[in-house]
Amino acid sequence: METDQLIIPKATAKRLPLYYRFIQNLYQSGKQRVSSAELSEAVKVDSATIRRDFSYFGALGKKGYGYNVQYLLSFFRKILNQDEITKVALIGVGNLGTALLKYNFTKNNNTKIVCAFDANQEKVDQKFGDITVYPMDSLEQILSTEEIQVVILTVPAPVAQLVTDRLAKTGIKGILNFTPARLTVPSNIRVHHIDLAVELQSFVYLIKHYSNEEVVVGD
Numbered sequence: 001m002e003t004d005q006l007i008i009p010k011a012t013a014k015r016l017p018l019y020y021r022f023i024q025n026l027y028q029s030g031k032q033r034v035s036s037a038e039l040s041e042a043v044k045v046d047s048a049t050i051r052r053d054f055s056y057f058g059a060l061g062k063k064g065y066g067y068n069v070q071y072l073l074s075f076f077r078k079i080l081n082q083d084e085i086t087k088v089a090l091i092g093v094g095n096l097g098t099a100l101l102k103y104n105f106t107k108n109n110n111t112k113i114v115c116a117f118d119a120n121q122e123k124v125d126q127k128f129g130d131i132t133v134y135p136m137d138s139l140e141q142i143l144s145t146e147e148i149q150v151v152i153l154t155v156p157a158p159v160a161q162l163v164t165d166r167l168a169k170t171g172i173k174g175i176l177n178f179t180p181a182r183l184t185v186p187s188n189i190r191v192h193h194i195d196l197a198v199e200l201q202s203f204v205y206l207i208k209h210y211s212n213e214e215v216v217v218g219d
């Protein structure tokens with residue numbers, strides 16, 4: 001199946017990395033097939049949803065047999081572009097930015113922070129593993145030469161839009177916005193806003209009202 005032109009619902013797309021990680025583990029443990037019930041138990045998504053999700057990719061499973069693990073793995077690898085590394089830059093090497101640079105998403109082998117930027121001269125030239133912190137003067141040039149597609153924004157809220165306005169003139173495709181600022185961007189750039197305070201608040205609410213059920217965030 002041609003995966004480049006697949007259009008799938010957002011909720012399905014969000015579950016793909018979950019499926020992928022589990023299938024990868026199955027493959028590594030030598031398992032050759034998996035049923036939707038087993039998948040359901042492992043990723044905590046009901047099996048009807050799994051079957052519907054998988055149906056967007058064509059008939060991947062056989063009745064009474066389940067899904068072929070190796071086939072699923074190569075399918076998800078392709079659809080999630082696991083063979084292609086998406087280069088990420090981080091702007092704002094403060095408390096949060098430093099933590100993210102140190103983490104560097106080692107579990108996701110297809111995304112990698114390759115450079116960082118900060119306005120504070122004292123932070124410039126610092127190294128986090130193989131990531132260097134560059135001055136803001138070199139932002140546009142480095143984003144372009146490194147072919148950065150995604151920027152993680154961890155600057156103080158009052159400067160977030162100013163930095164975003166500069167980013168809007170580069171070739172980046174997305175901003176992962178950790179600041180509380182609501183960003184205005186041109187239509188060719190997608191913004192994903194992450195607010196830990198809101199996540200925590202809604203989680204506490206769910207714990208109080210839906211005890212004993214695991215909740216998949218993003219559903």
Ligand SMILES: NC(=O)c1ccc[n+]([C@@H]2O[C@H](COP(=O)([O-])OP(=O)(O)OC[C@H]3O[C@@H](n4cnc5c(N)ncnc54)[C@H](O)[C@@H]3O)[C@@H](O)[C@H]2O)c1
Pocket residue numbers: 091092093094095096097117118119120123136153154155156157159163177178179180194195196197
């Ligand atoms: N989303 C969340 O859950 C969450 C959690 C904590 C913090 N935050 C937000 O993340 C941001 C960073 O928080 P922090 O605690 O790491 O702050 P911080 O003050 O420790 O770090 C901010 C960094 O940005 C740099 N900076 C300032 N102006 C800049 C500019 N114009 N261009 C480039 N770099 C610039 C500073 O030099 C500093 O290194 C804030 O907006 C904060 O509200 C979000």
